[in-house]
Amino acid sequence: MVVPRPVRLESSGDSSDSAPFILSPSARISVAGAGADAVARLLRAELASDCGREPVIVDEPPAFGDIAIVIAPGEGPHEDGSDSAEGYTLEVAAEGVRIGAATPAGAFWGVQTLRQLVPASCGGDVLTIEAVRVHDHPRYAYRGAMLDVARHFFTPAEVKRLIDAIALLKVNHLHLHLTDDQGWRIHIESWPELTRVGGSTGSDGSRGGFYTQAEFRELVAYAAERHITVVPELDMPGHTNAALASYPELNPDGVAPALYTGANVGFSTLQTADATTERFVRDVVREVAALTPGPYLHLGGDECLSTTEADFARFMRDAARVVAENGKIAIGWHEVGKADGLPAGMVGQYWDFTTPRGRADELALAFVRGGGSVIMSPSDVAYLDIVYEEGDPIGQDWADGPTSLRDAYVWDPARIVPGLGDAHILGVEAPLWTETVTSIEEAEEMAFPRLAAVAEIGWSAAPADTDPVESVRDVTEFAERLAKLAEHWDAAGTQYRRVPEVSWPEPARWS
Ligand code: ACM
Secondary structure, eight states, rough: OOOOOOOOOEGGGSTTTOHHHHHEEEEEEEEEEETHHHHHHHHHHHHHHHHHHEEEEEEOOOOOOOEEEOOOOOOOOOTTTTTOOOEEEEETTTTTEEEEEEEEHHHHHHHHHHHHOOOOOSSSSSSEEEEEEEOOSSSOOOEEEEEEETSOOOOOHHHHHHHHHHHHTTTOOEEEEEEEETTBBBTTTTTTHHTTTTTTGGGGGGGOOOHHHHHHHHHHHHHHTOOOEEEOOOOSSSSOOOHOOOOOHSSSTTTTOOOOOOOSSOOOOOOOSOHHHHHHHHHHHHHHHOOOOOSSEEOOOOOOOSSOHHHHHHHHHHHHHHHTTTTOOOOEEEEGOOSOOOOOOOOEOOOOOOOTTTTTTHHHHHHHHHTOOOOEEOOHOOOTTSSTTOOSSBBBOOOOOOOOHHHHHHGGGSSSSOOOOOGGEEEEEEEOOOSOOOOOOHHHHHTHHHHHHHHHHHSSOOTTSSSSSTHHHHOOHHHHHHHHHHHHHHHTOOOOOOOOTTTTOOOOOOO
């Protein structure tokens, strides 16, 4: 009863050692290996907030009834002893709970599985967990969610709430779309007007806002503690009205356009062959790279309808090289595949449909030819801003909407672009654009449960080549696991859409 479905989960319920684990008041968390203590502290914080329990953490072997976290080479899930970066084993038995992993990330994902096995209503006297054995590791290294903080701004506290919710699903990248026509949300010391002017409003004239560099660093660190890498995006050369409105000198006529609060795309562009633009790109990339311990910096490059093809290609090549000079791997939306001379290893993000249109397939493959890989975000199934049903008050329907839970679940990343298989797919990401999403509660309702579907596609085992995708994506079975997961969402206050495919827990009532 876990989402994403583990590679192997055996219930010991029928065997001789079937007695469940009971967390007694004297239970401890026993740690061994570098990084185990930090994972144990997060587990304790979760047991405290979920269940009102705060076991002590000890650096000694486990006694009967303890929870052990062991991080050491060979502790991963592979029976041949090879280690995967994020795999783990989890055993729950009367004697105790044991999480084994080769890395702190693996142990942390083991903790997330354990949290889902703990009954959501665990605040009472006896806390019982059924006996199980789990061997688990992810299919893809990159499992992402994206939040557009440019159209509507979300505060650090709101983003942290989302980080907590995605960690439970073993999502390990949070892509923050930091800049767009409607707002510039990350303070840049060398270009302060970007946030003073460009951060002052948002879609529909909303309040705007931005992250100071200190706030951004703190957010990145909060995510990193939860083994989530923040991927900052500075979208260019299109989607730049907020920057153009902040600095007249970025415009060809030296006149800044007005701030923009509408929902159109494709009307703005940086001047591509221009010394001031070059200085701007070098400065913003340098400052954001310096704020980002993770390997990636996303340059956007989508929907540049006001940039000529030749200018676009030259600009993206040069900007991506600046990213590489700053020690980061550039990511671009798949249109960037039009550019020659991109840095080796650059990553593309595919956002066309599950049946590629136009040249989208070929543009995605261009990144592989350049020694890079591709993140799959097919917009007709993985875009969280698309309405669930016709007539929904929040969301858009352009990407072949509506997108039901079933749509979000029954697809496979390796069956979209011919020739693009798992060897060159870095992973999956579900983006949430926020033209119509005005609060974190609304954002969660758009994300959940569909993000759980995409997280499972990114984590759980691939279908065999000969199997129809439906054979490993049984919506009815997934819905049963989601109903259990929703008990945890209810306990945490995470909002979700009560889609008709799932028999959701009864909503809490007045007592
Ligand atoms: C996009 O949806 N414009 C990447």
